[in-house]
Amino acid sequence: GAGVSQSPSNKVTEKGKDVELRCDPISGHTALYWYRQSLGQGLEFLIYFQGNSAPDKSGLPSDRFSAERTGGSVSTLTIQRTQQEDSAVYLCASSKHPGQGEETQYFGPGTRLLVL
Amino acid sequence: AQKVTQAQTEISVVEKEDVTLDCVYETRDTTYYLFWYKQPPSGELVFLIRRNSFDEQNEISGRYSWNFQKSTSSFNFTITASQVVDSAVYFCALSEAIRGSQGNLIFGKGTKLSVKP
Numbered sequence: 001g002a003g004v005s006q007s008p009s010n011k012v013t014e015k016g017k018d019v020e021l022r023c024d025p026i027s028g029h030t031a032l033y034w035y036r037q038s039l040g041q042g043l044e045f046l047i048y049f050q051g052n053s054a055p056d057k058s059g060l061p062s063d064r065f066s067a068e069r070t071g072g073s074v075s076t077l078t079i080q081r082t083q084q085e086d087s088a089v090y091l092c093a094s095s096k097h098p099g100q101g102e103e104t105q106y107f108g109p110g111t112r113l114l115v116l
Numbered sequence: 117a118q119k120v121t122q123a124q125t126e127i128s129v130v131e132k133e134d135v136t137l138d139c140v141y142e143t144r145d146t147t148y149y150l151f152w153y154k155q156p157p158s159g160e161l162v163f164l165i166r167r168n169s170f171d172e173q174n175e176i177s178g179r180y181s182w183n184f185q186k187s188t189s190s191f192n193f194t195i196t197a198s199q200v201v202d203s204a205v206y207f208c209a210l211s212e213a214i215r216g217s218q219g220n221l222i223f224g225k226g227t228k229l230s231v232k233p
Contacts, residue, residue: 031219033220033221035221042223042224042225042226043207043209043221043223043226045220045221045222048219048220056220059220089159091161093161093221095219103149103166103211103219104151104163104166105151105163105221106163107153107160107161107162107163108160109158109159109160110159110160112159
């Protein structure tokens with residue numbers, strides 16, 4: 001069966017440019033999460049979607065980061081005016097129904113972002 | 117505040133040895149979930165197990181077993197008769213029960229396990 005997919009798998013960009021990262025969750029999963037994995041910070045939560053709404057944006061590191069989800073499915077994480085410290089692997093996860101005993105999050109392969 | 121501590125940064129064993137990865141957590145909630153994920157060199161996080169705070173029964177799955185003890189806030193993971201394919205970074209994670217609409221994972225720093233032939 002199809003798992004969580006992310007694109008692109010790798011992205012190299014120049015400092016100051018905007019980037020968009022895409023996540024396709026597992027079909028039928030209502031919850032979607034973005035995390036970031038970097039050498040210095042480990043795995044950090046960024047943002048959570050339930051359906052199309054984002055009740056928890058507490059992990060977004062700055063206002064350069066934003067995310068949206070449409071149709072209760074695909075999500076896009078946008079980083080504006082990228083900085084070198086944004087270089088990391090961005091991971092997406094989805095789960096069925098958090099709060100209804102379906103809390104397990106399944107992860108995609110990640111997008112490796114390098115800001116030069 | 118919630119926190120997950122994996123004190124072992126790296127462990128190296130020889131194939132067929134047993135190895136235990138430690139995980140200690142902190143939370144003020146009475147209802148929460150604990151997880152282990154495996155991250156092989158390919159990079160993808162693979163789900164291994166989920167435990168809720170009301171279920172302290174230990175679990176065994178093949179060569180893998182998990183020991184959950186609320187009294188010591190620990191959720192340790194043992195691999196029996198390790199194999200080279202077990203080489204990976206293993207993450208322990210905590211999520212609180214859903215309040216409103218939460219549930220994000222709080223990860224430990226991970227333990228890198230190297231199994232040598």
